[in-house]
């Protein structure tokens with residue numbers, strides 16, 4: 001028999017208690033300008049990768065801060081580190097370095113379980 005009608009939606013609440021914020025803490029410590037991000041999306045609007053894929057640096061910043069690291073890890077590799085986003089950020093966030101540091105943090109977490 002074909003399935004039809006409504007199904008129960010999966011919960012979409014963010015469970016901050018169980019999220020892992022160590023990647024965010026590592027970036028905050030090494031690149032304090034990350035705190036200045038107001039999630040305006042200027043970086044995403046300029047990003048070359050965003051023009052061709054479903055990648056958004058703005059979204060990545062939000063996911064890092066929330067500690068939703070699985071999604072961050074999947075998206076990090078799409079950034080080409082061209083630095084265009086850094087040139088347009090109205091808050092002077094060193095966006096390129098955020099991506100670099102996130103990659104380093106994941107490497108460290110794999111090696112030493114930070």
Ligand code: SF4
Nearest residue numbers: 037040041042043089
């Ligand atoms: S342009 Fe700067 S302030 Fe705006 S979302 Fe990107 S990093 Fe944050």
Ligand code: SF4
Nearest residue numbers: 047079080082083085
């Ligand atoms: S450095 Fe990465 S996020 Fe920034 S514009 Fe280039 S590809 Fe996009």
